[in-house]
Amino acid sequence: MVDGTGISVDFDGRLLVxxxxxxxAKEELGTSRLSLFLTDISRLSLKGAGMLRGGRLSLTMHDGSRHYLAFNRAQEPHxxxxxxxxxxxxxxx
Incomplete structure (x- = not known):
């Protein structure tokens, strides 16, 4: 389990929750629980947190939709x- 900015993330090897x-964060995600199968993710990118901005794990799905998981500098190693x-x-x- 990993905590980000307003989110908690869990990955079991095939499902990212x-x-x-x-x-x-609930409003930004549009749901109270987002479940993504690894097979549905087409691209991943990681942008590190800076002094004045948070970091972001970007997930692009095969259907073209995107999800952004925000984190701060202290959470970046996770x-x-x-x-x-x-x-x-x-x-x-």
């Missing part, structure tokens, strides 16, 4: 590890 922990886990799991598909 994002749950908002704040009303603003999201970097999650990004590596997602890329490694995708490479085995």
């Amino acid at each position: 994002v749950e908002p922990t704040t009303p603003a 999201f970097a590890r999650l990004y590596k886990e997602l890329r490694a799991a995708k490479s085995t598909l």
